[in-house]
Amino acid sequence: MSKKALLVIIFSLVLTNCVTIAFLVSAYTREAQKEKNDEIVAKIGNSRITRQEWLNELENRFGKTTLEEMINIQVVDELAKKNHIDVDEKTVEREIQMYKISSQSYGDSVFNDKELRKQIRYSILLEELLTKDVNISENELKKFYEENKHQYIMNDTYHLSHIVVDSKKEVQQIINELKDGSSFEGIAAERSKDQLTAKEGGDLGYVSEGSSDVPPEYIEQAKTMKVNEWSGPIPLERGYAIIFLHEKIKGEQLEFDEVKDQIRRQIALEQMEGNVSAKQLWDDIGVTWFYEK
Structure with missing residues (x-):
């Protein structure tokens, strides 16, 4: 047998083996996927809910909205690059601070910094794209x-959590537990008398001086504290409290040059009719999606 013929036979055998292996892997993958889809995710008496039934329900309820949000993010990102629109970190940071000061939100509604930064950046880019052709005089x-x-005055602001109990003795017990490594959130959830914030680990959100949402004693105490520090006992009209300082934002008066781009976008958006949405930009880049079917 010639060397050439032998190589042809060897190549044919290798190709056959590769095809066979690919088929077996594909079949195994399909079987594994089927088993995963048939996996039971809940049992209710004699009834069962499979993973696939669960995923189908999630898609029916949230699929369209979720996909639209994903498309919007991509549309804004692509069009911003195309139009050479960018947002510097200083602008993002300033708007994050303004959001935190104005939000007065707590618990699950307080964004983590990474997620908030992405959302702020997306919002600024969207506004810039929607208003790029609008001219407003200086x-x-x-x-x-x-x-x-007055809208551009940023007061000193503090992100606080608290635990409210009946007596000073209880506060001292809690302080000792914190010193021993116990979680402030865990103690707040289990023992704080403020039921509204207890379920959020005692989180009060961002509060500023003069806020009616917290006792003034909290602000006075927070002024003297370092970040990631808890206070001593704070007497209240009913009981005692201990607070924890997550973050401190120094107040300032924002100057015109710092906010004029934000003002331009705000005025321009107010002049636009209808809802402001990234979906208005879909035709500019060309979008087709599953729900057009």
Whole structure:
């Protein structure tokens, strides 16, 4: 047998083996996927809910909205690159601080910094894209700033959690437990008398001086604290409290040059009719999706 013929036979055998292996792997993958889809995720008496039934229900309820949000993010990102629109970190950071100060939110509604940063950046890019062709004079921008200057005053703000109990003795017990490594959130959830925040680990969100959402004693105490520090006992009208300082934001008066781009977007968006959405930009880049079927 010639060397060439032998190589042909060997190549044919190798190709056959590769095809066979690929078929077996594919069959195994399909079988594994089927087993995963048939996996029981809940049992209710004699009834069962499979993973596939669960996923189908999630898609029916949230699939369209979730896919639309994913498309919107991609559309904004692509069009921003195409139009050479970018957002510097200083602008993102400033708007994050403004959001935190104005949100007064707590618990699950407090974004982690990474997620908040992504959302703020997306919002700014979307607004820039929607308003890029709108021209507003410098005089009009300055007029708006002077008339709404109070909106750009950032007071000292504190992200706090608290635990409220009946006696000073209980607070001291809690402080000892914290020193021994116990979790502030865990103790708040189990023992705080403030039921509204207890379920959120005692989280009060971001509060500023003069806020009616917390006792003034909290703010006075927070001024003297370091980040990631808990306080001593704080007397209240009913009982005692201990607070934990997550973050401290130093207040400032934002100058016109720092916020004029934000003002321009705000005025331009107010002039637009209808809902403001990234979906308005889909035709600019060309979008086709599953729900057009």
